[in-house]
Amino acid sequence: MSKAASAPPKTGRRPASWTQDPEGVRRNILTVAKEEFVENGLSGARVDEIAARTATSKRMIYYYFGDKEGLYRAVLEEMYERIRGFERSLDLASLPPVEAMTLLAGFTFDYHAENPDFVRLVMVENIHHARHLATSDRIATLNLSAIDMIREAYDRGVAAGLFRPGIEALDIHLTISALAFYNVSNRASIRQVFGHDMGAPEALVRRRAAAIDTVLRMLRA
Amino acid sequence: MSKAASAPPKTGRRPASWTQDPEGVRRNILTVAKEEFVENGLSGARVDEIAARTATSKRMIYYYFGDKEGLYRAVLEEMYERIRGFERSLDLASLPPVEAMTLLAGFTFDYHAENPDFVRLVMVENIHHARHLATSDRIATLNLSAIDMIREAYDRGVAAGLFRPGIEALDIHLTISALAFYNVSNRASIRQVFGHDMGAPEALVRRRAAAIDTVLRMLRA
DNA sequence: GACTAAATGAACTGCCTGGTACATTTAACA
DNA sequence: TGTTAAATGTACCAGGCAGTTCATTTAGTC
Numbered sequence: 001m002s003k004a005a006s007a008p009p010k011t012g013r014r015p016a017s018w019t020q021d022p023e024g025v026r027r028n029i030l031t032v033a034k035e036e037f038v039e040n041g042l043s044g045a046r047v048d049e050i051a052a053r054t055a056t057s058k059r060m061i062y063y064y065f066g067d068k069e070g071l072y073r074a075v076l077e078e079m080y081e082r083i084r085g086f087e088r089s090l091d092l093a094s095l096p097p098v099e100a101m102t103l104l105a106g107f108t109f110d111y112h113a114e115n116p117d118f119v120r121l122v123m124v125e126n127i128h129h130a131r132h133l134a135t136s137d138r139i140a141t142l143n144l145s146a147i148d149m150i151r152e153a154y155d156r157g158v159a160a161g162l163f164r165p166g167i168e169a170l171d172i173h174l175t176i177s178a179l180a181f182y183n184v185s186n187r188a189s190i191r192q193v194f195g196h197d198m199g200a201p202e203a204l205v206r207r208r209a210a211a212i213d214t215v216l217r218m219l220r221a
Numbered sequence: 222m223s224k225a226a227s228a229p230p231k232t233g234r235r236p237a238s239w240t241q242d243p244e245g246v247r248r249n250i251l252t253v254a255k256e257e258f259v260e261n262g263l264s265g266a267r268v269d270e271i272a273a274r275t276a277t278s279k280r281m282i283y284y285y286f287g288d289k290e291g292l293y294r295a296v297l298e299e300m301y302e303r304i305r306g307f308e309r310s311l312d313l314a315s316l317p318p319v320e321a322m323t324l325l326a327g328f329t330f331d332y333h334a335e336n337p338d339f340v341r342l343v344m345v346e347n348i349h350h351a352r353h354l355a356t357s358d359r360i361a362t363l364n365l366s367a368i369d370m371i372r373e374a375y376d377r378g379v380a381a382g383l384f385r386p387g388i389e390a391l392d393i394h395l396t397i398s399a400l401a402f403y404n405v406s407n408r409a410s411i412r413q414v415f416g417h418d419m420g421a422p423e424a425l426v427r428r429r430a431a432a433i434d435t436v437l438r439m440l441r442a
Numbered sequence: 443g444a445c446t447a448a449a450t451g452a453a454c455t456g457c458c459t460g461g462t463a464c465a466t467t468t469a470a471c472a
Numbered sequence: 473t474g475t476t477a478a479a480t481g482t483a484c485c486a487g488g489c490a491g492t493t494c495a496t497t498t499a500g501t502c
Contacts, residue, residue: 009234020468020479041348044264047460057481058461068460080414122410123344127262130409144414170417171431175400181407182399189343193301193365196391210392210439217438218431241449241498268490278451283491 025056025193026064033061034075038117042072069132077138079121085140086111092149097157098216104150105176105215109208112180119184146173157219164221175218179211246277247285255296259338262345263293290353298359300342305363307332313370318378322440325371326397326433333401334425340405367394378440385442392414396439400432 036045047068049060065071087168090107092100112119125133133139150169155161187198197203253274257266268289272279286292311328313321333340346354354360371390378384408419418424 022479027480034420041262041264043262044348046458048458059481060479062461120348122407123348126407126409127265127341127344127348128409128414133410133413139413142414147415168427170415170426173294174403174411174419175431175435177407178399178403179396182395182403185406186343186398186402187348188347188349189354192351192354192360192396193363194368194391198395207392207395208495210396214396214439215433218435243449246449267488269488279491280451281449284449289490 020062025060028055029061029064029071030075030078033071034079034117035120037072037075037124038120042069042128045072046070073132073136076125076132077136079118080133080139080142083111083118087145087149090149092153095153097153097160097162100153100179101157101172101215101219102212104121104153105180105212106208108176109180109183109211112184112202113208116184119181122181123185154219161221163219167219171214172219176211176215179207179214183207183211232315233381243285246281248291249276250282250285251296251299254292254299257367258293258296258345262287263290263349266293268292281300283308290296294353294357297342297346298354298357300339301354301360301363304339305365308366308370311370313374316374318374318383319437321374322378322393322436323433325374326401326436327429329397330401330429330432334429339407340402343402375440382442384440388440393436393440397432397436400428400435404428404432412439 029050033045033050036050036053040046045068047058050071051061054060065074065208089102092104095103112145147169150172154167154169154172156164158165181199183204191197198207239367250271254266254271257271257274261267266289268279271292272282275281282292286295311325313325316324368390371393375384375388375390375393379386404419404425412418419428
């Protein structure tokens with residue numbers, strides 16, 4: 001087993017002799033870095049802090065990722081690729097239109113609620129005008145399929161007379177995303193200003209139902 | 222006229238003799254600081270940079286605001302107080318329910334679209350878990366009235382048989398806000414991932430109409 | 443016009459932080 | 473088993489950056 005993987009998380013000191021484990025070290029760094037960037041943003045994150053919480057040293061961060069932004073970009077890329085994977089696992093085409101939209105809206109809501117890290121990183125990236133998304137080749141070729149899946153289900157719904165025509169697939173996506181995203185991204189400020197916890201279980205189920213309902217109402221003929 | 226207000230924005234060097242202008246200096250600092258925080262976030266903002274773009278010196282920032290976070294908090298507080306003012310200017314009570322909701326949704330959408338600075342600062346604050354909102358007395362006593370206004374109009378709508386009963390005023394607010402907020406907050410990432418510019422004029426009017434329509438459909442009996 | 447408090451300027455400091463130089467060890471392979 | 477490239481550790485550095493020190497000027501007040 002690798003040093004990075006086998007070392008006691010914090011307590012153990014590096015042994016005098018070690019085992020090489022490029023992939024393990026890489027993963028270890030990415031995991032810790034993600035936490036740090038999620039918690040503190042790009043400018044707020046500290047490379048030293050990341051290194052300290054790693055089983056390896058700062059040296060390796062620069063060895064594998066070049067610089068702080070390279071590390072950040074790697075974290076970002078991995079996250080988007082993960083989303084892409086989940087997206088593909090959805091099989092809307094085999095469901096009736098209404099059920100397909102219900103599933104998609106519900107899934108999107110849940111994914112955001114269960115992955116606040118994702119939401120926070122996207123916020124951070126937007127604060128930086130998404131310039132790291134822009135310069136990432138891996139993400140440029142990602143080709144998120146959400147829109148196509150939506151269009152297919154929507155078109156079927158229109159053909160069946162269930163949905164009203166004239167809506168852009170992108171608009172459907174934006175509505176679904178907005179409701180799911182906002183619920184996580186603005187949790188802290190809503191809590192302070194309105195004293196309401198959007199993260200509480202009951203609030204979550206209520207809001208989830210509302211989101212799905214809102215989307216269906218928006219679509220219905 | 223004050224030094225801060227009368228000095229040529231960038232070019233002019235401070236005159237050997239100057240005029241005192243506490244309020245002008247304060248305002249000048251706040252204006253520049255807001256730009257810096259909006260653009261770079263709290264951790265990304267540089268006090269030296271703010272000072273440099275001010276008609277005054279770094280010394281005065283600490284004189285008036287204590288430290289970097291104090292300055293940030295002041296910017297935040299002023300921004301929320303401004304919103305509060307706008308909110309009060311809305312007179313939903315004098316409008317029929319549907320018109321009231323249409324106005325509110327449209328106004329909210331427009332306010333966000335026209336004030337990306339506001340949106341970005343709220344994002345920044347949420348990244349920091351809204352801990353500066355939490356520690357601000359000025360904001361604690363702000364008492365945003367949006368919810369009450371919504372409830373009043375909604376109740377009238379229900380009484381008139383126009384709206385279906387059982388919806389929480391807060392949920393209406395959250396839906397309206399989510400649609401308006403997301404359209405600005407995630408502009409950069411949406412552009413990179415989908416190649417779509419949510420800030421383009423046509424996109425804006427279409428999305429505005431969609432937002433209003435979505436809210437009305439969510440409410441209708 | 444002397445006195446005083448508020449307001450302001452200029453230079454300075456010490457730590458933080460991203461990044462690097464240099465040395466060493468591991469592991470594949472001939 | 474000797475050679476070599478990849479992988480890793482340690483110590484260090486220079487610039488950046490929040491915050492301060494000290495001195496000065498302005499503008500009310502008696």
